[in-house]
Amino acid sequence: MSRIRDIANLFSANTDAATDAEVTAAISAHNTSANGHVKRGNTASRPASPSAGDVYANTQTGLIEMYTSSGWSSIGVIPNAVTIGTSSDIGTNIAYGSGSVSVPFTEGAVAGTTYTATSSPGSITGSASSSPITVSGLTQGTAYTFSVVATNSYGNSVASSASNSVTPTSVPQAPTITSVTNIGGVSGGAISVAISSNATGGKSITSYTVTSSPGNITATGTSPVTVTGLTNGTSYTFTAVATNENGNSISSSASSSITPSVGTSSVDYLVVAGGGGGGSINGGGGAGGYRTATSFAITPGTSLTITVGAGGNRGYNGGGTGGHAVPSNGSNSVFSTITSLGGGSGGHRDDNGSVKEVQSGGSGGGGRQPVGTPTPSTLGGSGTAGQGNNGGSAASNAGGGGGGGAGAVGGNASGTTGGAGGAGTASSITGSSITYAGGGGGAGTATAGASSSGGGGVGSRLNNPTQVAASGTTNLGGGGGGGGYSGDVAAGAGSGGSGVVIIAYSNSYPAPYLISAGLTYDTPSRAGYRVYRFTAGTGTIQF
16 A cells, blocks of 8 residues: 555544545456456447457346357357348359359347358358358259358257248350451451350350450450451451350350451452333333453452342333333443443333333343334434443334344344344353343234343234233343233333342452441352352442
8 A cells, every 4th residue: 555554543443445445446456357257248348359268247148158269159058040131142253153142141149159051952051150151162053042050169059941042143154266257348357256155154145255366456245246456467366255244254265266358359240230121112122231340459448339220111002901101221230330221121102192212221222113203213222332232123014123132232123023132141250151131022013022142021922912021030131022012001011120230259358348238139159259149229348
């Protein structure tokens, strides 16, 4: 003590040791866990920094607790059962083939030091010292429920009730690259990478990311993915990563190697326009213009126009029963700067007074019967140099001239016999020899003008509805046959055949980078060549 006490005073009845400050402090210092004294309070009032072996009287639970390396544990009491929560798929960034689920719970009044969740089916477990528990190594696509057991040094609680059902997911399995294709036509080269998905990890694939080697040039999209900005002449391989809402797969195996190149710089072409319609009295329609060349220079990356010309309308004279119509020229066909002119329509007249003199075009239409005032010329129409030939002349006694063809002039009528259509010209640009752009035959009183090679239509016999004119053949550009004065619409002239645009080039170059949706086409087989035959529409192509 800091002062000397009077011994008599110390033992006097008037002295209260409990109120002496120094005595009180000494008692307080002695009252510690280390000296066997126990602190008390509710759960929230446990010591903030306990040491192993500290004892606490929990007035909230009515139990004595000891602090161990695993936390506070009730002495001599096993834990209460936990209350299971709503389990959920983790999914995000979980590797394919290893599903994981989070299992939450609420501990009971007597807590455990560890908690173990067990799956059903499979009895796969996961443990934690607090909620939630992660259970890994689950099978994707399998539905699981979970129960939780609390454990302390005195034993295990009873199992909780089963959780809700959860089906684990993950990132996708690595995809497979199925093909790499040189599409050229853009600056720096371009490759189209086709990809197929494998297992999706339980979530839909949203995109693929393709990476080049060398260069690590990437592109993302749905299959096929176009990778641009590559160096022409450099060999590349590619890998792909699949992505779903959980994340990215590991990379696929590398593709086969491919070297991007600019699209072809020249093509062979055949451009045939639509054939002209035949006249009612009575010239055959001229063939559509025919133009062809090899090694036509183009600039890769430039859009080139393509138009496939339609055939011209037919003329007919229905008298009082079926109406009247005058024929029309065929429509032009176009490839880039190359234009083939539509075939000229055949000479025409009907009893409605409609007169259309023979027309010029790619090939000229055939002349008509000299009926009417003033008396018309019987000469055929003119063809265009480098595209077709003139139409034939009509005879004064009812024979119509044949339409001109790409390979020959139209036949002149002879008396009552119509002139034959002019022959077409053969081309093997598709790999097979096909004759295009023949003229339509003229009508005759006694004998119709013959059809021509190249799709031209045969003419009719005048006033003979059993021998009607034929139309030009579709996509050959032939002229329609001339029609007779029959008083029957069905026995009128023939329509012109539609044209065609065909291009071909070495198959060492890639397919076109773009063909617009406005074009209809097919791809005939020709050894060593890529061939594109456009049969209808207007649009563009880009190499």
